[in-house]
Amino acid sequence: MIEILSTSALNTIQDFGRPHALHMGVSRGGAMDRLAIAHANILLGNARDAAALEIAFFPFRARFVERTAFSLTGASCAAQLDGRPIPSNWAMTAEAGQVLVVPAPTCGAWAYFGIRGGLDVPVVLGARGTDLKGGFGGVDGRAPEKGRRLKAGCSSVPPPGNGGFGLVRGAVLPEDDHTVLRVLPAAEHEAFTSASRTAFGELAWQVTPRANRTGFRMDGRDALRLSRPLTLMSHGIVPGTVQVPPDGMPIIQMADANTCGGYPKIATVIESDLRLLAQTAIGGSVRFVPVDEAGAIAVLREEARALDCLEADVERLRGGLLD
Structure with a gap:
C-alpha cells in the first residue's frame, strides 16, 4: 500500500x-x-x-x-x-x-x-x-x-x-527533443496538394503547448492544404490518426482520442511510434517518415518478441537472485 x-x-x-x-x-x-x-x-x-x-x-x-x-x-x-x-x-x-x-x-x-x-x-x-x-x-x-x-x-x-x-x-526516449515517427497514408492523403504532402514528410513539426492525452497539436512553417474543398461526415478515428483542421496544422490523436471526427486525415502514426510522440517534450521537433503496411506490422511483431524475451530474462534473473 x-x-x-x-x-x-x-x-x-x-x-x-x-x-x-x-x-x-x-x-x-x-x-x-x-x-x-x-x-x-x-x-x-x-x-x-x-x-x-x-x-x-x-x-x-x-x-x-x-x-x-x-x-x-x-x-x-x-x-x-x-x-x-x-x-x-x-x-x-x-x-x-x-x-x-x-x-x-x-x-x-x-x-x-x-x-x-x-x-x-x-x-x-x-x-x-x-x-x-x-x-x-x-x-x-x-x-x-x-x-x-x-x-x-x-x-x-x-x-x-x-x-x-x-x-x-x-523503452527508447526521444533524443534532444527530436522525434522520428513512421506513418501510413490515411484515407484523404491524396486529397492534399502535392506540395503539402511533400511538406508533411520533409518539414520539422513542433509540439505545441496544446498537447494532452486526447491529442497533440503541431505547428510548422507551412500549412497543409487540400487540393479541392472537401466535406466529410463525422467518422471513426483512432489513436495515431493525423487530422488536418482548416488552419492546416496537424492534430495527432493520442491515447484518449476522440472516437469520431470530420477533419480530413493525411496519415496515421503507427502504433509502436505513438509512444515516442507522447514522450516528446513541448517544443520538441517531430518528423514524419513513410512506412508501408508490411513494415508497420513487422515493427509490432518485433516489439512483441522483445517483450517476450524481456519477460523470460526477468524470470531467469529473479530465479538466480533467489538461488
Missing part, C-alpha cells in the same frame, strides 16, 4: 485501456507509453497490462505504508527513495515509511510507477485505467488526490529485494 503525498489532477491510474469498447464510443485510453508501462509490470512479475500510476506532472511524492515492491520506467527522472538515487527502469523493494520522490524528467515526459500485484482498483468496462472524459475507471474516474492510499493486488511472485534490478536499456 502507498499514500500519495503530492501529485496532480492529471497523474492517473492507467493500464492498456479499452480498445474493445471503441464501438460504444468509449476512447481507447490507457497509458500514453504502453511499452513503458509493460516494462514496469514485467519487472515486477505482473501481467503486462496491470494498473500502474502514470505520472505527467512533477514532482510526485508517495510514502510506502508497508513493505512494497515497486518499479519506475518511462521518462528519466532521477528519482530518489529517502534521498537515495534510483536508476531509471528499475524495480526494488521499499520499506514501510520510506518516501519516493519523482522530480521533473531530464528526458521524456511520462513516467510509470508500478506496484507488485498492480494497483487494486475496480474493473470498469473491462479495464482499470482512468477515463477522465467519461469520469470512470481508476479512482472514481479521476486522479488519486493527496492523502489517498492505494492498495496493491495479490501476487505470488517474490519481490525483487531492497537493492533491486532493472533494464540496461528501457
